[in-house]
Amino acid sequence: MNELERLCAIDELKQAKARYFRAIDTRDVELGRSLMAEDFIGDYRGSCTDPTTGRNFVPDTDSVVRGRDAWSTDALTTANIVSVHQGHNCEITFDSNTLARVIWSMTDRLYMPAGAAFSQMTGYGHYHETYEKIGGAWKLKTLRLTRLRVEIT
Numbered sequence: 503m504n505e506l507e508r509l510c511a512i513d514e515l516k517q518a519k520a521r522y523f524r525a526i527d528t529r530d531v532e533l534g535r536s537l538m539a540e541d542f543i544g545d546y547r548g549s550c551t552d553p554t555t556g557r558n559f560v561p562d563t564d565s566v567v568r569g570r571d572a573w574s575t576d577a578l579t580t581a582n583i584v585s586v587h588q589g590h591n592c593e594i595t596f597d598s599n600t601l602a603r604v605i606w607s608m609t610d611r612l613y614m615p616a617g618a619a620f621s622q623m624t625g626y627g628h629y630h631e632t633y634e635k636i637g638g639a640w641k642l643k644t645l646r647l648t649r650l651r652v653e654i655t
Contacts, residue, residue, distance in 0.1 A: 503599045511602070512594055514640050515633060519606060522642065523587040529575045538570040539634055539641040546645075550612070550623065552652035559623050559654060560612065582615040589629075600635040626651045 503511070518537050525534035544567040550560035558564065562577040578585055590607040597603065606629040613622050627649040633640045 503596060507599070508596065511596065511635075511640070515594060515602060515604060516592065518633070518640050518642065519589050519592070519604075519629075523589055526575055526578070527585050527587055529579055531574050534575070535570050535573055537642050538573060539636060539643045540570050542570045542573065542642055542644070543568055544573060544645040546647055548649065549647045550625065550652070551649060552654075553649050554651075559620070559652065578612075584613040586611045586613075602633045602635075602640065604631045604633065605629070606631070620654045622655045624653045624655075625649055 521533060522537050524530065525537070544565075547564050547566060548558070549563045551558040551564075560577070560581065560583070562581060565577070567573050587608065587610045590609070592607070593605045595603045608627060608629055610625050611622060612625075614620060627647060630646045630648065632643045634643050635641070
């Protein structure tokens with residue numbers, strides 16, 4: 503991979519992650535699945551757990567998704583949660599012309615429905631991901647969400 507190809511790949515990966523966040527927040531399941539490899543594995547265990555207290559604020563989000571077709575936003579939709587995700591810095595390592603490892607800093611806010619035990623969760627952490635270039639597009643292969651901090655109001 504020459505320098506121009508590397509820079510283009512970095513931009514393509516950033517665009518894919520932005521679309522992933524939009525897919526979650528707008529509940530666009532088809533868009534989300536279009537960004538994933540067929541054999542996608544998403545590890546969302548502990549995704550709403552405060553690492554300090556061990557309290558899981560949204561237990562229905564704990565899952566390991568196996569396969570692109572199994573990915574959905576059902577846990578958020580069913581609970582009537584409005585989410586807002588923001589990706590920040592990223593660290594990208596290319597293992598080859600078609601394989602990349604990426605760590606994204608992130609913040610998300612989950613706005614809970616009336617009557618919930620709390621009104622908002624703000625989480626800080628990282629997405630640890632791998633991507634493969636398939637058919638000319640970078641596809642999400644694996645995802646693991648980790649938390650540094652969770653705040654409840």
